[in-house]
Amino acid sequence: MTRTGGGKPAPRAITRVDVARYAGVSEAVVSYVVNNGPRPVAPATADRVREAIAVLGYQPNANARALKLGTAGLIGLLVPDTSNPFFAEYALAIERESTQRGLALLIANSGSDMTVEAALLTDLVDRQLDGLIVAWAGGPPVEQPMPGAASAIPRVFIDSAMPVPGNMTVGADKHDGALQAVRHLIDVHGHETVAMVMGRGARAVTDERETGWRDALRAVDRPDGPLAYAAFTRLGGYLAGQELLAARPRPTAVFASSDLLAMGLLRAAHEAGLSIPDDIAIVSFDGTQPTEYCWPPLTTVRQPITEMAAAAVAAVVDPATAAHQLFPVDLLIRRSCGCTEPATTDPTAGAVAAPTSPQQATRKARKRS
Amino acid sequence: MTRTGGGKPAPRAITRVDVARYAGVSEAVVSYVVNNGPRPVAPATADRVREAIAVLGYQPNANARALKLGTAGLIGLLVPDTSNPFFAEYALAIERESTQRGLALLIANSGSDMTVEAALLTDLVDRQLDGLIVAWAGGPPVEQPMPGAASAIPRVFIDSAMPVPGNMTVGADKHDGALQAVRHLIDVHGHETVAMVMGRGARAVTDERETGWRDALRAVDRPDGPLAYAAFTRLGGYLAGQELLAARPRPTAVFASSDLLAMGLLRAAHEAGLSIPDDIAIVSFDGTQPTEYCWPPLTTVRQPITEMAAAAVAAVVDPATAAHQLFPVDLLIRRSCGCTEPATTDPTAGAVAAPTSPQQATRKARKRS
DNA sequence: CTGTTAGCGCTTTCAC
DNA sequence: GTGAAAGCGCTAACAG
Numbered sequence: 063m064t065r066t067g068g069g070k071p072a073p074r075a076i077t078r079v080d081v082a083r084y085a086g087v088s089e090a091v092v093s094y095v096v097n098n099g100p101r102p103v104a105p106a107t108a109d110r111v112r113e114a115i116a117v118l119g120y121q122p123n124a125n126a127r128a129l130k131l132g133t134a135g136l137i138g139l140l141v142p143d144t145s146n147p148f149f150a151e152y153a154l155a156i157e158r159e160s161t162q163r164g165l166a167l168l169i170a171n172s173g174s175d176m177t178v179e180a181a182l183l184t185d186l187v188d189r190q191l192d193g194l195i196v197a198w199a200g201g202p203p204v205e206q207p208m209p210g211a212a213s214a215i216p217r218v219f220i221d222s223a224m225p226v227p228g229n230m231t232v233g234a235d236k237h238d239g240a241l242q243a244v245r246h247l248i249d250v251h252g253h254e255t256v257a258m259v260m261g262r263g264a265r266a267v268t269d270e271r272e273t274g275w276r277d278a279l280r281a282v283d284r285p286d287g288p289l290a291y292a293a294f295t296r297l298g299g300y301l302a303g304q305e306l307l308a309a310r311p312r313p314t315a316v317f318a319s320s321d322l323l324a325m326g327l328l329r330a331a332h333e334a335g336l337s338i339p340d341d342i343a344i345v346s347f348d349g350t351q352p353t354e355y356c357w358p359p360l361t362t363v364r365q366p367i368t369e370m371a372a373a374a375v376a377a378v379v380d381p382a383t384a385a386h387q388l389f390p391v392d393l394l395i396r397r398s399c400g401c402t403e404p405a406t407t408d409p410t411a412g413a414v415a416a417p418t419s420p421q422q423a424t425r426k427a428r429k430r431s
Numbered sequence: 432m433t434r435t436g437g438g439k440p441a442p443r444a445i446t447r448v449d450v451a452r453y454a455g456v457s458e459a460v461v462s463y464v465v466n467n468g469p470r471p472v473a474p475a476t477a478d479r480v481r482e483a484i485a486v487l488g489y490q491p492n493a494n495a496r497a498l499k500l501g502t503a504g505l506i507g508l509l510v511p512d513t514s515n516p517f518f519a520e521y522a523l524a525i526e527r528e529s530t531q532r533g534l535a536l537l538i539a540n541s542g543s544d545m546t547v548e549a550a551l552l553t554d555l556v557d558r559q560l561d562g563l564i565v566a567w568a569g570g571p572p573v574e575q576p577m578p579g580a581a582s583a584i585p586r587v588f589i590d591s592a593m594p595v596p597g598n599m600t601v602g603a604d605k606h607d608g609a610l611q612a613v614r615h616l617i618d619v620h621g622h623e624t625v626a627m628v629m630g631r632g633a634r635a636v637t638d639e640r641e642t643g644w645r646d647a648l649r650a651v652d653r654p655d656g657p658l659a660y661a662a663f664t665r666l667g668g669y670l671a672g673q674e675l676l677a678a679r680p681r682p683t684a685v686f687a688s689s690d691l692l693a694m695g696l697l698r699a700a701h702e703a704g705l706s707i708p709d710d711i712a713i714v715s716f717d718g719t720q721p722t723e724y725c726w727p728p729l730t731t732v733r734q735p736i737t738e739m740a741a742a743a744v745a746a747v748v749d750p751a752t753a754a755h756q757l758f759p760v761d762l763l764i765r766r767s768c769g770c771t772e773p774a775t776t777d778p779t780a781g782a783v784a785a786p787t788s789p790q791q792a793t794r795k796a797r798k799r800s
Numbered sequence: 801c802t803g804t805t806a807g808c809g810c811t812t813t814c815a816c
Numbered sequence: 817g818t819g820a821a822a823g824c825g826c827t828a829a830c831a832g
Contacts, residue, residue, distance in 0.1 A: 071499070075583075075825095077824095077825055077826085078825075078826070079825085082803095085669075087802075087803085088802060088803040088805085089805095089806075089825095089826085089827080090802070090803060090804075090805090090827085091801090091802060091803080091826095093826070093827060093828080094801095094802090094827095094828095097827080098432070100827085100828070100829095101801075101802085102801070103801070103802080103827085104801060104802085107802080115521065121556075121557065122557075122561045122825085122826075123498070123559065123824085123825050123826070124503075124557060124558050125494060125497040125498040125501070125502075125503055125559065125824085125825080125826095126498050126824070126825035126826040126827090127825080127826055127827080128494040128497065128498075128503075128811085128826095129492070129494040129495050129497075129498045129809070129824090129825080129826075130807085130808055130825080130826045130827050130828090131808090131810050131826085131827075132494070132808075133494075134493075134494055134497075134503070134558075136537075142512065143523075144519055144522065144523055144525055145516070145519050145520055145720065147514070147516075148811090150513055150514050150519045153513065153538075154512075154513055154514055157538065157539065157540055157542075161539070161551070166537050166539070166554065166555075166558065167537065167538055167539075168505070168520075168535050168536065168537050168538075169526065169536055169537075169538045170526065170530070170535070170536075171523055171526055171527075182530070185535065186535075187490075187733055188490065188491075188493060189493050189503075189535065190492065190493045190494065191492070214444075221803080271516055296720065296721070296724045297725070300724070323722040325721065326724060329724045329726065332726045332727075351514065351665065352665070352694070352721060354665070354727075355665045355669070355694045355695060355697070355698045355727075357697065357698065357701045357725075357726050358701075359698075368816085435801090444809095446808095446809055446810085447809070447810070448809085456818075456819085456822075457818060457819040458809095458810090458811095458819085458820090458821095459811085459812080459819060459820080460817085460818060460819080462810070462811060462812080463811095463812095463817095463818090466811080469811085469812070469813095470812085470817075470818080472817070472818085473817060473818085473819070476817080476818080491809080491810075492809050492810070494808085494809080494810095495808070495809035495810040496809080496810055496811080497810095497811075497826090498808085498809080498824050498825070498826085499809080499810045499811050499812090499823085499824055500810085500811075500824090501824075547823070586819095742814085801832105802831105802832085803830100803831085803832075804829105804830085804831080804832095805828100805829090805831100806827105806828095806829085806830100807826100807827095807828100807829105808819090808825105808827090809824105809827085810823100810824085811822105811823095811824090811832090812821100812822090812823100813820105813821095813822085814819100814820090814822100815818105815819085815820085815821105816817105816818085816819080816820100
């Protein structure tokens with residue numbers, strides 16, 4: 063049998079056959095040594111094999127291994143946009159969690175585009191990963207346009223405050239978070255009402271933060287403050303902020319449905335020459351790191367990202383988990399709401415959710431000028 | 432041959448054998464249909480096969496395919512920390528570029544820990560991806576402690592302003608960027624000298640931004656402003672900022688070696704009750720999105736992330752590329768340096784690097800009070 | 801303790 | 817236009 067062409071002898075990668083031959087053992091033994099089992103190997107033999115591996119520079123073929131084992135040790139994550147710090151931090155936490163379990167993470171951004179999202183999801187499913195973690199752009203789908211639903215890959219939907227029938231879900235209690243934020247502004251800082259900047263995603267679902275905001279206001283018989291919808295970006299927050307600040311009377315307090323939005327709002331307020339929190343108080347949602355470095359630092363509803371990430375990975379790795387896992391949120395008090403940070407305001411102090419004394423910040427149902 | 436146990440009939444996944452049988456064709460034809468080649472198939476037959484696929488819910492086994500083809504269509508990205516907007520935006524751009532080429536992206540964060548970095552790199556190499564893009568924590572290694580260097584995976588080192596012998600590299604002209612930043616502060620805004628906050632990574636290499644800053648000052652016979660080293664985090668920038676602001680005389684202008692650092696510095700300045708840019712001007716480095724939403728918006732040296740990402744992916748996919756690719760940077764003028772933004776300051780305007788008229792911002796070698 | 805060997809599911813060459 | 821069959825490199829059951 064003649065070889066095609068007589069060029070360079072095709073640099074065929076070395077396989078365990080080569081190693082076995084070199085070490086003078088069988089292929090099985092090579093495997094036992096590489097995998098530390100499943101059968102024992104005499105120390106001397108093992109050493110010979112290890113040396114052969116080193117000398118030859120043998121590297122097991124990952125794809126062959128994956129075929130045989132039926133798994134490549136990969137999980138996939140589909141999110142709207144990792145340039146949003148919330149998803150960036152979430153993805154990072156998921157990656158850490160996966161790595162700890164020996165799984166690598168494949169990441170895909172939909173850019174909040176439902177068409178792209180569907181395409182990426184299909185691709186991910188086709189790759190037959192060991193698990194799939196999905197944060198739907200704009201919340202869980204109302205209908206079930208769930209590509210590859212038939213596939214057997216365990217999946218969990220994150221950033222989903224509500225259960226999705228027939229699916230595992232992980233989410234934070236957004237309704238309660240909105241309640242806490244609005245109540246804080248009213249009860250502690252004496253605002254008459256609270257405006258809201260609500261992010262609008264790719265899907266037309268009513269978000270729990272919006273209902274939470276509304277419910278908090280109703281509970282104390284206050285009128286709804288103005289509500290501005292915005293794209294889930296800094297620019298969206300900026301534009302919505304301009305809209306809100308142009309209203310007369312101007313709102314004295316705003317609840318932003320995400321940190322990203324709050325950044326935009328902050329810029330709009332600064333440009334308008336407003337002082338925060340005196341002219342306008344702001345409470346945000348997510349609790350991402352950059353909020354600590356805004357000016358003023360943002361009071362924000364913290365989602366327990368690390369815990370949720372752990373739950374999400376656990377869910378796909380061991381699908382025996384509960385169908386819906388809801389996590390509590392807490393209010394991270396900083397300055398944008400009108401509170402004074404504790405003396406040890408220094409971020410060096412490390413305390414994440416430092417309690418604070420808001421006494422002198424109180425204002426009684428103040429009149430607007 | 433008896434089967435072990437008589438329990439449920441092991442839900443064996445359907446393979447092309449099942450499809451072939453169902454459609455009454457050979458296994459080869461199934462393959463031809465699925466892959467659109469390499470041999471032609473009669474339309475009628477193809478339809479039958481497609482129907483069988485649909486009915487049976489057949490999904491080609493990705494691992495088997497990868498074994499046969501010798502590739503799984505995966506590339507890996509190893510970065511210090513995607514919660515740094517610079518790497519987040521870089522990763523996103525790389526992902527887009529890969530997706531476009533039908534490759535999926537596996538991502539790993541070292542957290543700037545060299546031990547973790549080495550471990551992750553080994554894992555990535557073992558997975559035999561089609562390419563590897565690496566941003567070393569703290570710059571390219573001085574020595575060559577490059578795990579898995581023997582492996583044949585094409586690799587490219589990004590965020591590397593200097594070539595690394597024997598490797599492909601992609602980087603921005605950091606030296607020139609620092610030059611531009613410092614010159615702007617001196618030439619346009621009349622600062623006597625410029626201080627610097629320099630990020631210090633995991634490796635002890637002198638960064639081109641530091642030499643650029645120094646060179647710019649020397650070129651016009653100015654004394655070096657004070658230099659503060661910091662961890663490459665917001666907190667690092669904050670602490671270094673406090674240090675710098677406590678110096679007497681207090682610097683009137685600071686160049687921060689990354690946007691992340693500048694955020695911290697900004698906070699330190701605000702807490703000190705300083706007005707920016709009047710009391711202290713700031714120019715940053717990277718040009719990430721959040722800098723547009725700081726207060727005041729940051730003037731920053733923009734790295735061409737999208738272009739570099741494209742170059743990096745191209746490099747690993749087609750290793751015939753040049754060894755070292757250096758990209759130019761440009762100064763994104765905003766307010767923190769003392770310039771007035773153009774009338775259309777509205778980010779809606781879309782113009783990324785809007786030119787600006789810095790006339791009235793000029794100050795002549797002003798005295799410090 | 802070690803060796804032989806049967807597949808995992810796919811792609812593709814080669815014959816028909 | 818279609819089918820048969822040879823592997824890709826590995827793991828692990830089974831036999832020695």
